[in-house]
Amino acid sequence: MSGRHHGLSRLDQLTKICLQGGGPSKPFAQTLGRLMPPNPVQIKNITHADVIHALHDLSETMRATENEDGPADAGMTFLGQFVDHDVTLDATSALGTRIDPSTIPNVRTPSLDLDCVYGAGPEASPHLYGAGEQEQFLMFGRHDNPLDLARTCAGKALIGDPRNDENIIVAQVQGIFIELHNILMSKRVEDGDEAKDIKACAHDGIAKHVWHDHVAPKLANFEEVRRFIRLHYQWIVWNELLPAFVDQACLDHAMKHHLFGWDAPVMPVEFTGACYRFGHATTQHQYAMQRGADAKGLFATVGFGPRPADANMDMDMFFGMSGGDAPQKARPVGPSLGSPLFELPFVHSTIELAEIEHTLTVQQSRNLALRNMVRDRYTYQLASGQQAAARLGIDKHVHVPEALKAKGITKTPLWFYALQEAQEHGGGKLTGVGGTIVAAVFANLLKRDPTTYLHIPHFKPWGGFGGQPSCMAGLAAYVEKHRGHIKDPKSLMCG
Secondary structure: OOOOOOOOOOOHHHHHHHHHOOOOOOOOOOEOEOOOOOOOOOOOOOOHHHHHHHHHHHHHOOEEOOOOOOOOEHHHHHHHHHHHHHHOOEOOOOOOOOOOHHHOEEOOOOOOOOHHHHOOHHHHOHHHEOOHHHOOOEOOOOOOOOOOOOEOOOOOEOOOOHHHHOOOOHHHHHHHHHHHHHHHHHHHHHOOHHHHHHHHHHHOOOOHHHHHHHOOHHHHHHHHHHHHHHHHHHHHHHHHHHHHHEOHHHHHHHHHOOOOOOOOOOOEHHHHOOHHHHHHHHOOOOEOOOOOOOOEOOOOOOOOOOOOHHHOOOHHHOOOOOOOOOOOEOOOOOOOEEHHHHOOOOOOOOOEEHHHOEEOOHHHHOOHHHHHHHHHHHHHOOOOHHHHHHHHOOOOOOOOOHHHHOOOOOOOOHHHHHHHHHHHHOOOOEOHHHHHHHHHHHHHHHHHOOOOHHHOOOOOOOHHHOOOOOHHHHHHHHHHHHHHHOOOHHHHOOO
């Protein structure tokens, strides 16, 4: 075997080589970047405090205390959060402190590779995996709740990205993928008919010599299962998640064209800091976790700690399944979001905006809508929605909200603008500026990475995930049906 780094005896090395050498342009950057020039706050006849107050007033117009059903299943909101945590993590910039995006390391790999589940694999992230015959199985479950994430003695989740324990729904989306891996690993070890399907799919589109050079024989089963799951995950993102929230015309156009050129940043702050944050606006006021249970606020059971069994969710309550009850729905994309996001329970201190000598109150600091817009204006200094529309040649008019106009502000923060577009022109889906940027970034990720499903022209989801209204529902249903097939699950439990 050649060209393998210590701790990287895995198929990821193939992606690393392909993306960092000889591709269509420069490699996937490990920092964020800009599509448009910075747009600093211009103070004229008002103060920075006035700007903050205007943004706070605007955020309060967004507070929803009743559910509103859009077209997407409720689970898609949290699958979207899971995907966000798979492709980007800014762990260095401080909210309210101006920073050049090109200096911000993206801790996540900017590709749809499920590193939020797998970490760097069993050799480089052994704390996520079992031991002995199960050293290629992911840790999962606690003895008090076998469907919770595995945890340390301090209650911290043993997962590739700790943010996926932020709330009890995204934690269970994480759990679906962990359990699926363990089920399919058990099937692969047994080497039956399903194992043959897994192997054939995993090797599709990769030359034998490439597999030989980049996969250690002892990791062959693991890499086959991981690539099988990755391919289906990528297909779900493009064919189910994005169409649930983004105008199909934007997606079709992005797939046919390279909208920003090959030298544009792979992970622009206009995406990470604004347009892809549309998912916040699809969060409902409250959810029922199980059939017949009362609906509760998102943080009624706090994340970042052991989950009680009565907070385990019935999957068909969040992803529509054949023969099941009608699933709960996400909000339509628009300028409102469920009230729990205005009271983030894990925020306990004020945010200091040192450069403008202003401090948010604790209550303001817990307001996610306000945080988004402060990050836009003072951390990233993003182009306004109007500037982005002009740059992209989008001529659909979107008015400046009254809360901003009252302070003499004539441009709209990009995040809010994208939500307005969705409400006014997209029928509850991203369109215009927001739809264009989100579609372009994901199309770019799929095109640049030669190991994605997009480069297998005949790819279609496995029949084992069939019989459901969507592949995501099929995947969840498969996990529910086969979780008893995991080899020795108790040895994988912790916490």
